[in-house]
Amino acid sequence: MLENLKFPEKIKALVAGKNxxxxDMGKSQAKVLMFNDYVLKIEKIAKKNDELVxxxxxxxxxxxxxxxxxxxxxxxxxxxxLLMSRVTGKMSCDDYYMSRPKELCKLLAQALKLLWSVDxxxxxxxxxxxxxxxxxxxxxxxxxIDVSDAELTTFGPDGFENPMALLEWLENNRPEREPVFSHGDFCLPNILIEDGKLSGLIDLGDTGxxxxxxxxxxxxxxxxxxxDGTWGKKIYQDFNPELFFEALGVEPDWDKINYYILLDELF
Structure with a gap:
């Protein structure tokens, strides 16, 4: 029960009596409590959390x-x-949207362009x-680094010998940067959709x-x-993820795309 958890008095007063x-979605070590109108995130004190707020x-x-x-x-x-308002909507990895790839990619492109529009x-x-x-x-x-959580081709015979080898490659192959406002973890569970439009962006710890x-x-x-079923239990055989580039109106820069996927292997 909530009453048995030790919260600061201000937090406790705001959530007392609420179901x-x-x-436990995601890789974070934080404890997340979902109320009807609030979300309470509890984690170890860190400077990064001050930056998030x-x-x-x-x-x-x-x-x-x-x-x-x-x-x-x-x-x-x-x-x-951290007590925050709860954003409504379905995660964009919901079966409804995964079953409608063109609609989903259009919405994701709109969300990304909205991010880029921020001064x-x-x-x-x-x-x-x-x-x-x-x-x-x-x-x-x-x-x-948990190498077991990496892409199958990142480490091993066809990839890097170990995380240090990958790090050294990343340090020696830095791409040219195009600065914009970035979510930092623009993945489907962090993008919420409601009534056919973006309703919210969550998990904002890497924004900037x-x-x-x-x-x-x-x-x-x-x-x-x-x-492809790597994340989630269902395979969407007719889903072509490259529809995202078409919706976004950009030609994929595979060197940069691969660089940032590899960089994320170390986090």
């Missing part, structure tokens, strides 16, 4: 994102509590490739100014693996 369910507040009125209701920390327990001149967070490679190196040197091809790459991979 909730636990959401700053970005969410900056995005209010710019994009359909959750609103920060309260943000509290329990220093003794080493935990932070980045005063964006409080700019994520450089130096930043990402520095964090990747920390993860590699501290043995934090970044390369436009990062979101394109991760969206393409997400489409591909939601269609």
């Amino acid at each position: 909730y369910t636990c959401d 700053k970005m969410m507040r900056w995005l209010e009125g710019k994009l359909p994102v959750p609103k920060v209701i309260a943000y509290e920390k329990d220093e003794a327990a080493g935990l932070q509590f 980045i001149s005063d964006c409080p967070r700019c994520i450089t490739l130096d930043d990402e490679l520095k964090e990747a190196r920390f993860r590699v040197e501290n043995n934090l 100014v970044n390369d436009k091809w990062l979101d394109i790459a991760l969206c393409y991979r997400s489409l591909k693996h939601n269609a």
Whole structure:
């Protein structure tokens, strides 16, 4: 029961008596409680979480994102509590949309163009490739990479010998960047749709100014693996993920797409 969990008083007052369910979607180690109108995310205190809250507040009125209701920390327990409004809609990996690839790709393209329309001149967070490679190196040197979760061709006989070999390749093959406002994890579960249009963007921990091809790459991979059954239990045999490029009106830059998919293997 909620009453048995130790929350900061402000958070507890806002959610007392409300029913909730636990959401274990995604790879995050956070505990997520889903209420009818709120979402409460509980995780270890980290500077990145402060940046997330700053970005969410900056995005209010710019994009359909959750609103920060309260943000509290329990220093003794080493935990932070983020209470935000709950965005309605179905994940774009829902069977309804996966069964309608042209409609889905059109909606994803519209969502991505909406992100790109955000004025980045005063964006409080700019994520450089130096930043990402520095964090990747920390993860590699501290043995934090789960190679079993990688693409089948990333490591092994036809790929890189190990995460360090991949990191060194990434450091030596940096692409030219095209800065835009980026979601940072533009994958189907993070894009919500309702009544035939984008209703919300969630999981905003990596938002900020970044390369436009990062979101394109991760969206393409997400489409591909939601269609081929790698993620989820159903195979959509008639789903061509390259419809996304057609809807977006761009020619795929496969060098950049592959680079960012490989970079994400280290996170």
